[in-house]
Amino acid sequence: xxxxTQTPKHLVMGMTNKKSxxxxxxxxxxxxxxxxxxxxxxxxxMFVYSYEKLSINESVPSRFSPECPNSSLLNxxxxxxxxxxxxxxxxxxxxxxxxNSPLHFGNGTRxxxx
Amino acid sequence: GIQVEQSPxxxxxxxxxxxxxxxxxxxxxxxLQWFHQNPWGQLINLFYIPSGTKQNGRLSATTVATERYSxxxxxxxxxxxxxxxxxxxxxxxxxxxxxxxxxxxxxxxx
Numbered sequence: 632x633x634x635x636t637q638t639p640k641h642l643v644m645g646m647t648n649k650k651s652x653x654x655x656x657x658x659x660x661x662x663x664x665x666x667x668x669x670x671x672x673x674x675x676x677m678f679v680y681s682y683e684k685l686s687i688n689e690s691v692p693s694r695f696s697p698e699c700p701n702s703s704l705l706n707x708x709x710x711x712x713x714x715x716x717x718x719x720x721x722x723x724x725x726x727x728x729x730x731n732s733p734l735h736f737g738n739g740t741r742x743x744x745x
Numbered sequence: 746g747i748q749v750e751q752s753p754x755x756x757x758x759x760x761x762x763x764x765x766x767x768x769x770x771x772x773x774x775x776x777l778q779w780f781h782q783n784p785w786g787q788l789i790n791l792f793y794i795p796s797g798t799k800q801n802g803r804l805s806a807t808t809v810a811t812e813r814y815s816x817x818x819x820x821x822x823x824x825x826x827x828x829x830x831x832x833x834x835x836x837x838x839x840x841x842x843x844x845x846x847x848x849x850x851x852x853x854x855x
Contacts, residue, residue, distance in 0.1 A: 662841065673831055673845030674788070687841055719786050731840045734778060734833075736788040 634658050635737035637722050643743045646712060652740045654705040654722030660735070661728035662686075663705040665697060666721040668739075674721055680705060681728045712744045747772045749834055751846035758822050758853050766817040766849045768832035775835050777808050777815050778843070783828040791817070791830075822853045 635656045644650050654663065662681045666674035679687035680699040688697075694716075696708040705722055719739045726732040748771040758764055768777070779791040792799050792806040794815065799806050803822075808815040819826055829850050833843040 664841070673833075673848060676842060679841045681841070687839075721788065729840055731775060731835075733790045733793040734843065735790055736780075738787050741786070
C-alpha cells in the first residue's frame with residue numbers, strides 16, 4: 632500500500648471545467664512533487680515544493696496551478712485544459728527537503744480531457 | 746544534459762528465470778533510484794542506491810558510480826514482476842530533478 636494518497640483515481644473533464652487533484656502524505660516528508668506521465672513514457676517533473684514553498688516549476692503552462700496548503704497536502708488545480716493534457720498525474724514525496732532521499736509515488740490520477 | 750540509457754528496452758521471461766537490467770548514465774550524479782511501475786500504473790521505489798550493492802528479497806541492485814552504470818538483478822521471476830522498470834538519476838546541480846531512463850518493459854509469462 633502506498634503511503635502517498637491521491638484522489639481522485641480517475642477524472643474526466645471538459646476543456647471548460649475547473650477541477651483539482653489532491654495528494655496527501657503523513658510520513659513527515661519535506662518535499663512534494665507533481666509529475667505527468669504519458670503512455671509508454673517516463674514521468675516528467677512538473678512542480679516541486681520544498682518546506683511548503685514552490686521550489687521548481689518546469690515551465691508548466693498556467694492552466695496547471697499547484698498549491699501546498701500545509702506540509703502534508705498538495706493540490707493541483709486544473710482549468711481550461713486541452714485534450715493533450717490527458718495523462719497519468721503522479722504525486723510524490725521525499726523525506727529530505729533538498730531532494731537527496733528516496734522518492735515515493737502515489738497511485739496517480741488518470742485524467743482524460745474531452 | 747545527462748543521458749540515461751536503459752537496456753534492454755523489452756524483455757520476456759518465463760516464470761522462474763533470472764534477469765539483469767542495466768542503466769548507463771553519461772555524467773556524475775548524486776544518486777540513482779530504481780522504480781517498478783506495475784501494469785496499473787503504480788510506481789514503487791525499489792532501491793535508492795548511489796553506490797554499492799543492496800538486496801531486497803529476490804531483487805538486488807549494484808551501482809558503480811565511477812563507471813556510470815547500475816544493474817538491477819531479478820531472480821526467480823514471478824508474473825507479478827511484470828511491468829516497467831525505470832532507473833532515475835538526480836543532477837549534481839539539483840537533487841530534485843530526476844532524469845528518468847526510458848525504462849525496460851518486462852513481461853513474465855507463467
